[in-house]
Amino acid sequence: MPWTLQQVSEHGVDNPIVARLCLQVVSLLNQCNITSENKEYIVDIYMNSLMKKLLRCHEIFCRYRDSFNNAVISYQRPTMPTQPVEIPVIPRLEEECHNFLYEAKNTIRDTLLIFNRFYGTSFEEASEVYAARRQGQSLIDYINQAFGQQDDRTIYLAQFTTNLEYIVRHRNAIEHPNGHSGTLMIKNFEIRPDGTLNVPCWWREKNSQKLSDVHHMGYDFDSIISDLLNLAEFIFISWARNNLIHPDIQLAYIPENMRHPHHPVHWDITLRDELIAQLPQ
Secondary structure, eight states, X not given: OOOOOOOOOSOOTTSHHHIIIIIHHHHXXXXXXXXXXXXXXXXXXXXXXXXHHXXXXXXXXXXXXXXXXXXXXXXXXXXXXXXXXXXXXXXXXXXXXXXXXXXXXXXXXXXXXXXXXXXXXXXXXXXXXXXXXXXXXXXXXXXXXXXXXXXXXXXXXXXXXXXXXXXXXXXXXXXXXXXXXXXXXXXXXXXXXXXXXXXXXXXXXETTEESSOOEXXXXXXXXHHHHHHHHHHHHHHHHHTTSBSSTTEEEEEOOGGGSOTTSOOSEEEEEOHHHHHHSOO
């Protein structure tokens, strides 16, 4: 039977999500000490699950951004108090928000699966990042205990805890309305008394009391994607730097102005600094 090729995504390696979670992971794994079974598992999660979920979040954000920009451009502010005015809307805003949070929460679950395979843990629920389940430990508590408070992994992952909890609770407010996380409230464009527009926003509330601040969801979409991409990359990179196949090589961060525009990976393999220093100038 001949070899066959099939495109699995409409996004190429020029998309940072694909570059960093597919191209970068596969390339660096070839320089790591890892069994074939674990390598296949890690690649499968990154390429066929985690990356696809994050790309769907990206697609939702792009649709929102385009609709938002079109709405702002086309809006005609009334010049008289009694003048009829058409208020713009983001199509299917509630459904898009629900789908975005569904994919985002499951991206966190996939990240936990990667962590489990690297460190032998058994985290399952996205909420375990910040809250222990069934007499166990949260992820952040485990990291503190296993690596110590001064370890780069502890310091770096701690900064994501609040943002990840924000994602999980927003999604839980959809799955269990008026429960512990409250109910997710979503507002499309609204007109102010002076004729200007309030941007689409969301927040959680319970019994008419706000449980979270009112946020412009477009900003949230963008920051959530960035956080989840950085987290998924860091889980891999922080493991890989301690499991390189040869003692003379190291992982090196690529500054933004030196990244290839068509495959913007953030990390590459180089010789260790002390060996580079010995090379003839």
